Amino acid sequence: MPENILDDISHRRYNPLRGTWLLVSPHRTKRPWQGQQESPSRVTLPDYDPACYLCPGNKRAQGDSNPQYKSTFVFVNDYSAVKEEQAEYKQAEDSKDLSSLLLKADSVTGKCYVLTFAPNHNLTLADLDPSRILPVVQAWTEIYTAHLSPTSSLANVAQPTTLAPSGISITAPNAQYRWMQIFENKGAAMGCSNPHPHGQVWTTTGLPDEPAQELEQLKKYRHEHGGCSLLADYAKLEMEKEERVVFQNKTFLVVCPWWATWPFEVMIISKGHKRALVDFGDDEKRGFAEAIAEVTRRYDNLFETSFPYSSGIHQAPLEATEEEIEASHFHMHFYPPLLRSATVRKFLVGYELMAEPQRDITPEQAAARLRDCGGPLYREAL
Amino acid sequence: MPENILDDISHRRYNPLRGTWLLVSPHRTKRPWQGQQESPSRVTLPDYDPACYLCPGNKRAQGDSNPQYKSTFVFVNDYSAVKEEQAEYKQAEDSKDLSSLLLKADSVTGKCYVLTFAPNHNLTLADLDPSRILPVVQAWTEIYTAHLSPTSSLANVAQPTTLAPSGISITAPNAQYRWMQIFENKGAAMGCSNPHPHGQVWTTTGLPDEPAQELEQLKKYRHEHGGCSLLADYAKLEMEKEERVVFQNKTFLVVCPWWATWPFEVMIISKGHKRALVDFGDDEKRGFAEAIAEVTRRYDNLFETSFPYSSGIHQAPLEATEEEIEASHFHMHFYPPLLRSATVRKFLVGYELMAEPQRDITPEQAAARLRDCGGPLYREAL
Ligand SMILES: O=P(O)(O)O[C@H]1O[C@H](CO)[C@@H](O)[C@H](O)[C@H]1O
Ligand SMILES: O=P(O)(O)O[C@H]1O[C@H](CO)[C@@H](O)[C@H](O)[C@H]1O
Numbered sequence: 094m095p096e097n098i099l100d101d102i103s104h105r106r107y108n109p110l111r112g113t114w115l116l117v118s119p120h121r122t123k124r125p126w127q128g129q130q131e132s133p134s135r136v137t138l139p140d141y142d143p144a145c146y147l148c149p150g151n152k153r154a155q156g157d158s159n160p161q162y163k164s165t166f167v168f169v170n171d172y173s174a175v176k177e178e179q180a181e182y183k184q185a186e187d188s189k190d191l192s193s194l195l196l197k198a199d200s201v202t203g204k205c206y207v208l209t210f211a212p213n214h215n216l217t218l219a220d221l222d223p224s225r226i227l228p229v230v231q232a233w234t235e236i237y238t239a240h241l242s243p244t245s246s247l248a249n250v251a252q253p254t255t256l257a258p259s260g261i262s263i264t265a266p267n268a269q270y271r272w273m274q275i276f277e278n279k280g281a282a283m284g285c286s287n288p289h290p291h292g293q294v295w296t297t298t299g300l301p302d303e304p305a306q307e308l309e310q311l312k313k314y315r316h317e318h319g320g321c322s323l324l325a326d327y328a329k330l331e332m333e334k335e336e337r338v339v340f341q342n343k344t345f346l347v348v349c350p351w352w353a354t355w356p357f358e359v360m361i362i363s364k365g366h367k368r369a370l371v372d373f374g375d376d377e378k379r380g381f382a383e384a385i386a387e388v389t390r391r392y393d394n395l396f397e398t399s400f401p402y403s404s405g406i407h408q409a410p411l412e413a414t415e416e417e418i419e420a421s422h423f424h425m426h427f428y429p430p431l432l433r434s435a436t437v438r439k440f441l442v443g444y445e446l447m448a449e450p451q452r453d454i455t456p457e458q459a460a461a462r463l464r465d466c467g468g469p470l471y472r473e474a475l
Numbered sequence: 476m477p478e479n480i481l482d483d484i485s486h487r488r489y490n491p492l493r494g495t496w497l498l499v500s501p502h503r504t505k506r507p508w509q510g511q512q513e514s515p516s517r518v519t520l521p522d523y524d525p526a527c528y529l530c531p532g533n534k535r536a537q538g539d540s541n542p543q544y545k546s547t548f549v550f551v552n553d554y555s556a557v558k559e560e561q562a563e564y565k566q567a568e569d570s571k572d573l574s575s576l577l578l579k580a581d582s583v584t585g586k587c588y589v590l591t592f593a594p595n596h597n598l599t600l601a602d603l604d605p606s607r608i609l610p611v612v613q614a615w616t617e618i619y620t621a622h623l624s625p626t627s628s629l630a631n632v633a634q635p636t637t638l639a640p641s642g643i644s645i646t647a648p649n650a651q652y653r654w655m656q657i658f659e660n661k662g663a664a665m666g667c668s669n670p671h672p673h674g675q676v677w678t679t680t681g682l683p684d685e686p687a688q689e690l691e692q693l694k695k696y697r698h699e700h701g702g703c704s705l706l707a708d709y710a711k712l713e714m715e716k717e718e719r720v721v722f723q724n725k726t727f728l729v730v731c732p733w734w735a736t737w738p739f740e741v742m743i744i745s746k747g748h749k750r751a752l753v754d755f756g757d758d759e760k761r762g763f764a765e766a767i768a769e770v771t772r773r774y775d776n777l778f779e780t781s782f783p784y785s786s787g788i789h790q791a792p793l794e795a796t797e798e799e800i801e802a803s804h805f806h807m808h809f810y811p812p813l814l815r816s817a818t819v820r821k822f823l824v825g826y827e828l829m830a831e832p833q834r835d836i837t838p839e840q841a842a843a844r845l846r847d848c849g850g851p852l853y854r855e856a857l
Contacts, residue, residue, distance in 0.1 A: 099580060102561040105681055107579035113684050116583060118556040127670075129663035174500040174826070174833055179484040191712050195705070196733050197489035198481060201498060276825035281511035284822020293825065299487055301831035302495050323577070330573050351578050405829030428828055440666020443658035443675065444556070446810055447787030449683035451556055 100455055108352035109323060111303075112310050115354050116444075116451040119458075122433065130436040131282050131401075138215035138288060147289035149212045164228045166209045167236065167261040167294075175203035175297055177267050203297035204266050208232055210290045217279065217290045217399060219389035219470060226382040229292075232259035233275055233406070234370040234378070236294055239263045240273055241371070242412040252374040270296040271412045272304060280401025282430050282438060292404075296411065304407055311420040322366045324422040332364075337456055339463045340387040344373075344380035347388055349460040354450040356432040356439050357395065357459045359388055361425040368421045369408040387467070388427055394466035398435035403428045482837055490734035491705060493685075494692050497736050498826075498833040501840075512818040513664050513783075520597035520670060529671035531594045546610045548591045549618065549643040549676075557585035557679055559649050585679035586648050590614055592672045599661065599672045599781060601771035601852060608764040611674075614641035615657055615788070616752040616760070618676055621645045622655055623753070624794040634756040652678040653794045654686060662783025664812050664820060674786075678793065686789055693802040704748045706804040714746075719838055721845045722769040726755075726762035729770055731842040736832040738814040738821050739777065739841045741770055743807040750803045751790040769849070770809055776848035780817035785810045 105114045146153040149161045155171045182200040184193060210218060210229050218226060234251075235258065241248050277292035278285040300308075314323035328346045331337055339359060340347040346362045353359075361384045367373060373381065392400035409421035432439040432453065444451055487496045528535040531543045537553045564582040566575060592600060592611050600608060616633075617640065623630050659674035660667040682690075696705035710728045713719055721741060722729040728744045735741075743766045749755060755763065774782035791803035814821040814835065826833055 098562055098564050102564055103557045103583045103585075104564060105581045105583050107581075109577055109579070114581075114681070116556065116679075116683070121554055121556055128666060128668040172503055174498065174503055175485045180480055182480050182484055182486060191708055195491055195709050195712055196716075197491070199487045199489075199496075201485045201487050203485075272830070274826060274830040276829050278822070278825040284510060284824040286510040295826055295830070297498075299496070301498070303828070303830050326573055327577050330577055334578075403825040403828050405825060407829070426829065440660070442666040443660040443785040443787060444656060444677055446685070446785050447658050447789070447808060448654070448656040448677070448685050 100457070105449075106352050108350075109314070109327075110310055110350075110352070111306050114449060115352060116449050117455060118451060118453060119455050121453040128440075129438075131431070131438055132436070140213050140215055142214045142289070145214055145287065145289050147207070147209050147287055147291055148214050162209070162212055162260065164211070164260045165232045166212075167206050167232060167263065170205040170207050170293070173203075173205035174295060175201050175205060177202055177204055199299065201297050201299055202268060203270050203295060205296075206236065206294040208236075208261070208292050208294060210292065214289050217389065217393075218277075218385060219393040219399070220472075221386065223379065223382040223386045226385050227256065227379060228259045230370075230378045230382050230385075231256055232261050233294075234373075235259055235261060236263055237273055237275075237370045237408075237411075239265060240270060240296055240411050242269050245409075245411070245413060246415060246418060247369055247371055247409060251371040254375055256375055256378065266296070268298070269412055270298055272297050272300050272410050274301065274304075274405060276403060276405035278403050280399060282401040283403045285401075300410060304410070307407060308410075308417060308420060311422060312416060315420050322420075322422045324362050324424060325364070325366045328362045328364050337460045339391065339460050340384065340467070342380045342383055344377045345384040347384055349456040349463065351456060353456040353459065354441070354452060355428045355430060356452065356454060357392065357429050357463060358456070359427040359429075359463070361385070361388065361427075363423040367423045368418055369423060370406075372423065385425075390470050391463045391466045392427075392429060394468070394471050395462060396431060396435040397471045398431075400429055400431060402430075482839070487831075488734050490732075491696070491709075492692055492732075492734070493688050496831060497734060498831050499837060500833060500835060501837050503835040510822075511820075513813070513820055514818070522595050522597055524596045524671070527596055527669065527671050529589070529591050529669055529673055530596050544591070544594055544642065546593070546642045547614045548594075549588050549614060549645065552587040552589050552675070555587035556677060557583050557587060559584055559586055581681065583679050583681055584650060585652050585677060587678075588618065588676040590618075590643070590674050590676060592674065596671050599771065599775075600659075600767060601775040601781070602854075603768065605761065605764040605768045608767050609638065609761060610641045612752075612760045612764050612767075613638055614643050615676075616755075617641055617643060618645055619655055619657075619752045619790075619793075621647060622652060622678055622793050624651050627791075627793070627795060628797060628800060629751055629753055629791060633753040636757055638757050638760065648678070650680070651794055652680055654679055654682050654792050656683065656686075656787060658785060658787035660785050662781060664783040665785050667783075682792060686792070689789060690792075690799055690802060693804060694798060697802050704802075704804045706744050706806060707746070707748045710744045710746050719842045721773065721842055722766065722849070724762045724765055726759045727766040729766055731838040731845065733838060735838040735841065736823070736834060737810045737812060738834065738836060739774065739811050739845060740838070741809040741811075741845070743767070743770065743809075745805040749805045750800055751805060752788075754805065767807075772852050773845045773848045774809075774811060776850070776853050777844060778813060778817040779853045780813075782811055782813060784812075 273296045337348045404427045408423045409418045430438040485500045655678045719730045786809045790805045791800045812820040
């Protein structure tokens, strides 16, 4: 492999999915660390916490009570970043006026949901079998489907399912939104404000920058390569190379991408060209649940701690042109901050914010370590 | 002001300097916080720490000893992210080969410096008078000048100075580098690995993404507006509007930019069109030192703590076309994470990483609070 030299020298790698670069400095992990120590997460949370506003039966911050739910549970965020209704705002457009050029704003409406993964206060995705992650995948699919534009060509392709419904109830939004961001912040180090395992779903009228940038790159690749999908080609290439592969099953590939920014960053890619959750049949959903279980369990095993991360799904926008839908390729990102141990993380700070992201170990080294920590969850073996 | 409604509704603001958007949700600070607490920084560091590898006279991690320096001190980072010499690497270019398209890498060389601000282990920029920050500005100017391409039109414009030299000694690099990133990580929350106040300077053969993106936007504006500078126009506009201004003197404006991402993000902008440190005369350098003192002191006063941040200077590249030099406009960014108090920060995580940055208070509210905390450093008044 001619790339082996990259284990020893500083270099930049290109991220074709964002059109951006990152600096890799493989030799840099040896520097002394007198900085911040993360507190390793308490692994002794109770199964039920009477003070938790996500546990079944409990009262939430603004007074609503949770039902005695048995699987997943969804509700509208009591402190939503965007709302369905608000005062109108339209900026005066006057190209001669510097204000309209340099002080530009747009109103945004939307809806924010919270989704608990299980009734248990102490069971993270890493603790759940794929069969218990499946209802989460089902819930995501149901929420996505309920918000899809009726004019989208994706609106009528949902695969027939024999899976039990997730049990969540969703009231249709008042307006058509453009984008749905499904994500999870896990662990205090990633700003999680409640340890009860949960994710969030934010939908907005605008297409946010990050998916917009990916969509541009995917469209461009498709255009330049006769209709091929960048991520299908990339998955094929990684399966040949093997060195960045962490896990795979029939439908999904788990890799530390060539261009990974976070130390143990991972991407779950649909091997085939699937555009959104509605494109997956029951077996494929089971494959996705398995991939999530494999990632999260390996993460926890790596440093024998409840591994913090932010994760998120990128797929076709809710309201989209046919070109955008066809360019979309379903995938999920995991951005975990830990670098050396349960207590020493990587900070993406000064140089990273002012110049360009920088990483200290290679993605190949990260993948090798994650490949090696499959098997049962370390906590269960204890 | 028609913008007042933006205090109450969710909206997106445009950042013309990067060409990106951000989501503003002004009502969101009310949500309960059960997440991570930062430890308020110890304000009782000794003036000298025998175990610190930055204090005068001490041994560094790899055995070199620091001189008994009296002002600033610069040395090549013992764990540099980029180095002057390394093995050659050139990727085979073959456009038919998927690898060269999707696994793209470039070798990077360069030089990384560490710059201590003062001999005292416990004096941050907030503790220093402008007259003691001036040697830091001088040192930055000397480092920048020593690395400027001899063919750059900036190489011979350095203003005559009557200021004492900073005392640092710089050996010319072996190669010509394209970009110099001057930055500081302050505080454990921003990944600072040693509390002795210091900044860093990384120079590289490549132009990193962040300044490249700004330079594109600056060039475009200049082209579309008959040679004007986006940031000169912006500074003028903010001086008229006043609501985002934190501080100003003859040469520099300090604002919470319209498009600020971090809660108390601040930008120091040169009012006139200055392209780089070498464009400033002695009085202007004094003005810059004063602006830095005003920002850092106000930060510490805001929550009565040693306020963490990452800061960095953007100016003309070391090696640049005449067009790039003329488009460059000297400014300094401050990205501080604290949101509500000395212990509760803003996390830019799941939604921010997967979709788009999101902020909870408006830049106007942040500016008003920073305007109100001028005056002596709270620690001195105690
Ligand atoms: O160079 P330091 O202070 O050891 O390290 C700090 O700054 C670097 C540049 O922003 C980052 O890459 C590191 O993650 C951070 O801990
Ligand atoms: O919504 P939460 O969990 O209260 O808050 C967390 O996630 C949000 C979305 O990524 C961030 O904006 C917050 O800074 C973070 O603390």
